[in-house]
Structures are given as structure tokens and as C-alpha cells.
Amino acid sequence: MSRPSRRPAAASRYDDVASRSAAVVIDAYSTSFGWACRLLAPGDREHVRNIYALVRVADEIVDDPDQSWSAADRGAMLDALEEDTGQALASGRSANLVVHAFARTARRYGIGPELITPFFASMRADLSVDEHDEASLAEYVHGSAEVVGLMCLRVFVDGDDATYERLAPGAGRLGAAFQKVNFLRDLGQDHDALGRTYFPGLDPAAFSDAHRDALLDDIDADLDAAELALVQLPASSRRAVRVAHGLFSELSRRLRETPAAQIRTERVRVPDPVKARIVLRGTLTGGRR
Helix, strand or coil, rough: CCCCCCCCCCCCHHHHHHHHHHHHHHHHHHHHHHHCCCCCHHHHHHHHHHHHHHHHHHHHHHCCCCCCCCCHHHHHHHHHHHHHHHHHHHCCCCHHHHHHHHHHHHHHCCCHHHHHHHHHHHHHHCCCCHHHCCCHHHHCCCCCCCCHHHHHHHHHHCCCCCHHHHHHHHHHHHHHHHHHHHHHHCCCHHHHHHEEEEECCCCCCHHHHHHHHHHHHHHHHHHHHHHHHCCCCCCHHHHHHHHHHHHHHHHHHHCCCCCHHHHHHHHHHHCHHHHHHHHHHHHHHHHCC
């Protein structure tokens, strides 16, 4: 896969349609992300949506419980998506609108194989790995979440490599916190519907409050580390990332107050009125350093 160009090109009608298609994907699948994304500056918003739309499509290939396809069929489709993404990164074009939108963003901001390859590797692991050890979980979280945060950071710093290197550890830990929160929220669904257990050595049937608290201690440490980085983000992205951080901090708090047995059977959510307050607070204060 060749190194993408950072030179922005004028948007064509096809580029605009591709980005609008990516926005449709995001609006259909993620309410909380959509709320935070609206607080980004318009240019950043478009490109972050382009990133997350490809992530969402790949995730649906491996995770949609309503699909009747075999793991082999899903793997072949994921391989085709990765190949198409690589070709689009090299050429700047794809007949797949979501891939085209992603490639346009990747070429502009220098998102290359060092971030894209681990992402597809983690998606592929979901088709064959049912239980993780510490090493495989770290590799999985890096590819499925940390690199996505790093892709977004590439957009936020707009080609400033020094700022990217300084903020990359915090961006990675924020992505990791988001992923681990979702692992905890989906503990029962992942095990019962998808046959997966992400946390090493954890039997969901024996999940206890002590297990919950240990996992949340790790998540909160990630959120605290991410906080130190997000306040250094450019103003164009700081408010939106603050809101996303606030939403997942609230999820962490609610999970800690929820009995482990209930987490095992119910997905903990943040009610819309509480989300609205977090968004309002982030809108008023999140842009400050």
C-alpha cells in the first residue's frame, strides 16, 4: 500500500456525495457520536464522519447478529473491503461511496497503513477469536479503537506532526476507554449472541461487583490520561472531544452504580436529557484550555 498524499484536492460532486453517504451511516448507527460530532468545526466534522463510516461498515460485517452469512463469507467480504480501501488510498477513487470518502480523508491527512492495517486485523480477529488473553486483548484494542482515535487526531492537528506525536498517547487511551466501556456494556450480548469474551479470564456467568470495579478502575485511568491530552487539542475539535469524553465518563459512573448481575443482562445507557446536559456543558466550557 503506497503512502497517501497529504495534498488536499478540490472536492468534486462525487466527493460530496460520498461524504454525505458517510454522514447517513453515522446518523443511523450512533446517537451519542452524532451529538458530539456536530460540535466539530465543519471541515473536521466531515472528515471524522468519513473515518467512522468505514469503521462502522467493517464492524457491521463482523458483528451484525441478523446476518446469515458464515464466518468465511464475512471474512471474504472484509478482505474485499480492505483491498478496496488500499486501492482507493493509492488512486483516490472507489465505487464504494464510504470507502471513497475515507480514502479522500486518509490521503489528505496522512492516514496510512500503520493505522489502517491494525484496524482490519482487529476486525478479522472477531471472526476467529472467541476469548482473549492480555496480549491479544491489547492488540485487539489497539487495532479496533486506539488507531481510530489516532486517525481522528490526524484530522484535528491538520498535518502538524509534532503536535500529533505529543497528543497521540492520550488519543489512543481515549479510544481504548471507549472500547472497554462498550465491552462492559455489551458483556452479555457479546457472550450470548456472538460467542465472545473480551476480558481475559472473565466468566460472564460469574461476573461480580469486584470484577466490575476492577475493569472500571482501568477505564477511568484511561479517561484521566485522555483528559490531559484533550485540553491541548485545537479549538476546532476540543469541544466535541470534551463532550465525547463526558458521555463516556457518565457511562463509567453509571456502570459503577449498576449491580454486576444487571450489567450482565441489561445495556447501561445515558438518558437523552442527561446527554443533552453533557452536550450543553461541553458547548459552554469544552473549548477552553
